[in-house]
Amino acid sequence: MRPLRRHPLLVPALLCALALLAAGPTAAKGDAGDPGGLSTEVVRLFEEASATTRRYEEGRKEAEVQRARAQRLERLLAREQRNIAALHGDLGRIARAQYRSGGGLPHTAQLLLADSPEELMRGQRAVWQADLAVNNAVTKSRRAEARLTADEAKAAKAWQALERRNARLAEMKQGIEQRLEAAQSTLQGQADASVAAGACRGTVRLDQPEPGFGAAWVAPLETYELSAGFGSGGERWASRHTGQDFAVDIGAPVRSVGEGRVVKVSCGGPFGIEVVVRHPGGYYTQYAHLASVAVGQGERVAAGQWVGQSGTSGNSTGPHLHFEVRLTPYHGSGVDPMGWLAERGVQVD
Known part of the structure; x- marks a missing residue:
């Protein structure tokens, strides 16, 4: 209108x-x-609690990522250690095979007992090659184990540091919330008194x-x-x-x-x-x-x-x-x- x-x-x-x-x-x-001072204090505590909560949530998520990484590295380390144990088993089987095939006899005796020198050389070459391959695999696995051990320790250390930081933030957050609750109660009490009096x-x-x-x-x-x-x-x-x-x-x-x-x-x-x-x-x-x-x-x-x-x-x-x-x-x-x-x-x- x-x-x-x-x-x-x-x-x-x-x-x-x-x-x-x-x-x-x-x-x-x-x-x-x-109540200007109290009102300002309530707003400040709101902002402080909000900022601390954001930092706590960010830290918690970061800690979860680090914990997951540490657990993954721990699983990889355990798998590598199982591989090394299996390779050691292979080495043991190769040694037993050498013994059964005459690996413990002098070279001259092996030549006398073999059906032919070619057969003897082929058998020894196969055993040597298997022995070399397994030794190389063990060496590589040992290096991988050392790297994983260092990475896992580093990830676990970062995770534990984040957990300590988050514990401090949680304590700060609780303290702020307690002060905020007390200030809110006082502020509302003043408001109720104003309403009862009918005057701002x-x-x-x-x-x-x-x-x-x-x-x-x-x-x-x-x-x-x-x-x-x-x-x-x-x-x-x-x-x-x-x-x-x-x-x-x-x-x-x-x-x-x-x-x-x-x-x-x-x-x-x-x-x-x-x-x-x-x-x-x-x-x-x-x-x-x-x-x-x-x-x-x-x-x-x-x-x-x-x-x-x-x-x-x-x-x-x-x-x-x-x-x-x-x-x-x-x-x-x-x-x-x-x-x-x-x-x-x-x-x-």
């Missing part, structure tokens, strides 16, 4: 007044209880990611699992679910899906701590059940900019982001957010 023409100076004043009425009670920035603790100025998403529209979270969808039924909703839920840990940065202006920051009621952004084209997006807010009312935001941190404030059974797309800033005007994002090139799955 085409908007009505208004006086150019009257429009900003009316928008500001409506935004203030919609926002409800909000504490001023710089409040003494501002103030805007948390998180260190924003470097711009460069390159897309006009993005998903509201970088990593997540989908839970309750738009229009689904449930005893916690008066009729039908009005948005899309994203299951995510407390403190995960929540992104504005597109550029726009913040028209509401509220810290009370069933949605707990929430932010509403108006986008070009007249649509609004809501980010609810937050643990903190990172933008102020009336502030312009870019696609991908952090507007807050996920939590479980308000009418919530667990940590998640409740995301809505609305035709107005108010509850009850929602449209299917998944379809709306898909129309803008954002696949959420």
Whole structure:
């Protein structure tokens, strides 16, 4: 619908007044209880845990490759050792054959007992050739055994070093996760206190990611699992679910899906701590059940900019982001957010 023409100076004043009425009670920035340090710490621990997890997974895969190589070399070494044992057996059989054919008699006696000198020479030549071939094979196998022994020891050493490194990374990861869990609990406690008081603790100025998403529209979270969808039924909703839920840990940065202006920051009621952004084209997006807010009312935001941190404030059974797309800033005007994002090139799955 085409908007009505208004006086150019009257429009900003009316928008500001409506935004203030919609926002409800909000504490001023710089409040003494501002959780900025804690919020930043949670984000830092998220990033640190993620980086350590990636290093651990890379090390684990590398260790598996080295272990497989060491086991393969061990099998080749065992096979080479069996070959050497078999060749030694062949040498023993050749020696016994020489003995049975007179190999232990003096050369003159062998000439006297042989049917002919040619027969004697042929028999001895065959035995000598077999003896030489087996000796050569044994020498080659010994060299192969030495190489395999060195390679197997080297691979086993690399594997063991990786295992020790992975054990240290696993210990670091566990320590980070424990600190993160404690910080998340404190952050959510502050959020619950804000909701109970019906007043926000103030805007948390998180260190924003470097711009460069390159897309006009993005998903509201970088990593997540989908839970309750738009229009689904449930005893916690008066009729039908009005948005899309994203299951995510407390403190995960929540992104504005597109550029726009913040028209509401509220810290009370069933949605707990929430932010509403108006986008070009007249649509609004809501980010609810937050643990903190990172933008102020009336502030312009870019696609991908952090507007807050996920939590479980308000009418919530667990940590998640409740995301809505609305035709107005108010509850009850929602449209299917998944379809709306898909129309803008954002696949959420």
